[in-house]
Amino acid sequence: MKRRTAEPYKIKAVEPLKMLNYEERKRALKEAGYNTFLINSEDVYIDLLTDSGTTAMSDRQWGALMTGDEAYAGSKSWFTLENAVREIYGYKYVIPTHQGRGAENLLSQMKIKEGDYVPGNMYFTTTRAHQELNGATFVDVIIDEAHDSLLDYPFKGNIDLTKLEKLIHEVGAEKIPYVCTAVTVNLAGGQPVSMQNLKEVYDLCQKYHIDVMYDATRCVENAFFIQEREEGYENKSIKDILKEMFTYSDGCTMSGKKDCLVNIGGFLAMNDEDLYTRARELVVLYEGMPSYGGLAGRDMEAMAQGIYESVDDHYIQHRIHQVRYLGEQLIDAGIPVVKPIGGHAVFLDAKQFLPHLKHEELPAQSLAASLYLDSGVRSMERGIVSGGRNKVTGENNKPKLELVRLTIPRRVYTNNHMDVVADSVIHLYEKREQITGLEMTYEPPTLRFFNARFKPLAVNGELIGSEASSTTT
Incomplete structure (x- = not known):
């Protein structure tokens, strides 16, 4: 008999949830233009839109907020954060930013020039936007296995070394400012990169004098998968695995709103002193002084504490297993999901879920809207709209x-x-043939998935046919 485990924490405070009935959800969804990003938070029952900044902080983190030093320069809270980053991740230099995209902005402006190419293991929306705005072309060099949602492959986030070296030969190493390696890969389904692949990519880049910069947003989750799946790491701690991972890079961008367990914050870290000097100058223009970079002292204290808590083996084991608990229920019910289950989310394969909808009918956006309508659960599209x-x-x-x-x-x-x-989700799958597609009625010029608006393609203007109406109140 397999023994069950519980959450490695107990609850000190609760936040009441609002439960709208079907007609109220229908009205809220229509007012939001069928875009889950535009639904008011108070109208959401279970919010699975993102894991960014939605963490529940610990009592020690809340206590750390009270110790924040709000000095404009030389804050002791800054040194607390710097020491945590150096100890856990191993980088020499740290620039705090208001969140991850602030670090992406600094890195892109410093490293990219017009006509450059930035290879990476699948794009992420804001990362690619910063790269393109600064004149670069993103090139996807992830392994082919990552594009097969039903393939159960342990390290779908790996970079294809053949693809990477081919690009280097085609455009020249001087036109590649850095390789952007995401650990884990969000749009592939939260898939990890193996330690072997991280080392091989770094060795190849050193040969051509190309930097490797991590998108380290969910690096602790990646370390867990290495511990679980890669030979030779099963008896190593998450902290030790993480430290080795970062030795195969020259720097990273970090959104602290994920694996650093806080609601706001991020940083840019590196080992190159010249790059650090430039970053210290540039951060003043966009974020703030190098010793706070858009963060209050209390935010830096909470993030430092979160960094230490994130490498606790019991915490991350529960974190991954809870995601897996949801995913395995859906797999058992025959729901098409990305396999293996990733670190931060379960990804429904909308093309397989709604095969009657064409790509241009926005099946993922339609499915996300339908899920909210059915139960008040908010999710998000990661498909053609995000693309x-x-x-x-x-x-x-x-x-x-x-x-x-x-x-x-x-x-x-x-x-x-x-x-x-x-x-x-299972209820929707049983009624999936009654779900209609969507068309875009408003399209923003960039990052359209945040603010785009849609309407159902059905003649009667209904997202789900009457046979599929939810009984959930």
């Missing part, structure tokens, strides 16, 4: 994966909440 348009042709980018992300906030929900989510 944006080709900057040269203006045509829609059509990613091979058309996904809906059920993103689990850290230390927020119990497995009972996961059961509610599973029931709703």
Whole structure:
């Protein structure tokens, strides 16, 4: 008999949840233009939109807020954060930013020039936007296995060394300012990169004098998968695995709103002193002084404490297993999801879920909207809408994966909440033929998935046919 485990924490405070009935959800969804990003938070029952900044902080983190030093320069809270980053991640230099995209902005401006190419293991929306705004072309060099949602492959986030070296030969190493390696890969389904691949990529880049910069947002989750799946690491601690991972890089951008367990904050870290000097000058223009970079002292204290808590083996084991608990229920019910289950979310394969909808009918956006309508569960699209348009042709980018992300906030929900989510997804799957597609009625010029608006393609203007109407109140 397999022994069950519980959350490695107990609850000190609760936040009441609002439960709208079906007609109220229908009205809220229509007012939001069928875009889950535009639904008011108070109208959401279980919020799986993102794990970014939605963490429940610990009592020690809340206590750390009270010790924040709000000095404009030389804050002791800055040194607390700097020491935590150096100890856990191993980098020499740290620039605090208001969140991860602030670090992406600094890195892109410093490293990229017009006509450059930035290879990476699948794009992320804001990362690619910063790279393109500074004149670079993103090139996807992830392994082919990452694009097959049903393939159960342990390290789908790996970079294809052949693809990478081919690009180097085609454009020249001087036109590649750095390789952007995401650990884990969000849009592939939260898939990890193996330690062997990280080392091989770093060795190849050193040969051509190309930097390796991590998107380290979910690096602790990546370390867990290495511990679980890669030979030789099963008896090593998460902290030790993480430290080795970062030795195969020259720097990183970090959104502290994920694996650093805080609601705001991030940093840019590196080992190159010259790059650090430039970053110290540039951060003043966009963020603030190098010793706070857009953060209050209390935010830096909370993030430092969160960094230490994140490498606790019991915490990260529960974190991954809760995501897996939801995913395995859906797999058992025959729901098409990305395999293996990733670190921060369960990804529904919308093309497989709604095969009657064409790519241009936005199946992932439609499925995300339908899930909210059915149960008040908010998720998000990761497909053609998130893919944006080709900057040269203006045509829609059509990613091979058309996904809906059920993103689990850290230390927020119990497995009972996961059961509610599973029931709703299964209910929709049983009625999937009654779900119609969407068309875009408003398209922002950049990062359209945040603010785009849609309407149902059905003649009667209904997202779900009457046969599929939810009984959930």
